[in-house]
Amino acid sequence: MKRMRSTFKGLFFLKRDKQKKDGSVPVYCRITIDGKEARFGMKKNIDPKLWNVKEGKATGKSAESSEVNALLEKTKAGIHKIYRDIQERENAVSAEKVKNIFLGIDSKQYMLLKAFDEHVEENLI
Template sequence: MKKDIDPKLWNIKQGKATGKSAESSSINVLLGKTKAGIHEIYRGIQERENAVSAEKVKNVFLGIDSKQYMLLKLFDEQIAGKFDLIGKRIVNSTYNRYYYLRIRLSEFLIEKYHLADIPLREINYQFIRNFEMYLLTARGNKQSTIALYLTIIKKILELAYKNEFIFRNPFINYKIENEKSERGYLTQIEVEVLMNLKLNKTLERTRDVFIFCCFTGLSYIDVFNLTGEKIRYK
């Protein structure tokens, strides 16, 4: 605890200072708080893990964690996994959202906290709030973009929670605000104009896929993954 005391005021058997001096009292108060803190750490590890050891308790008390899961490192793993899924389960735009969000988080950590990365366990409600304000003010992002980014972070932290990298999801009481936007749609006449439009071969193929989606209700990724084997004829 980085404290010194006169040996004459120390009771070796009881492990505390003797007498009623200010020095002895402050030492004993610190000892009491430290013991209480260690017992709390012990109980916390006992609730979360199968086994408790003095080494685990000491590491948590000293701020040393052999399993230090980091935010950006977890993002890098997710981004690598998303890259392998492009064209199979996701499209490029989905991958790009994770990729650019990772850049924004890195910039935010450096500007706000002067850190290259941050442990997952240190992410709390205020961290999320600060990042939201950073995107809004420093980056000038729209609320819809911010909501999309926060939703991705929430998914990442939910995954961390399920894997027991963290023991409380900081998004549990965080409400993601999203601005409502009116989506436009094509009229029958506009669709017909698009169908009859003269285009080059590349754009013509893109147009045909879009029209196919309009009449079938399929999403882009569904059409992208559509093969002859998946089509059944009656």
């Protein structure tokens, strides 16, 4: 079976139009595969002054920056793994499919991602 090559990119950005009362804004993830996008909120807010737009991550050594960057790294690793897994199993990979599996919307992967989410929640509190 011939593999289809696809372009894959995971990127993080701030949703500046959804600013909270404290001035922080939500962090979002955008997955792009072959020019088609899927995006989701990271359930994490950050002070926009701590955000490096070019690098798509928080700057500085503050606890807030470290916490956000750790979450971004885990998310990036997670979506890359899901992307590779789908590519190995089936030919068609879509940004929406990667997002749904990562978020636990795909029932087959649901238990694994639920456990991952609980692990993340426990380590962020």
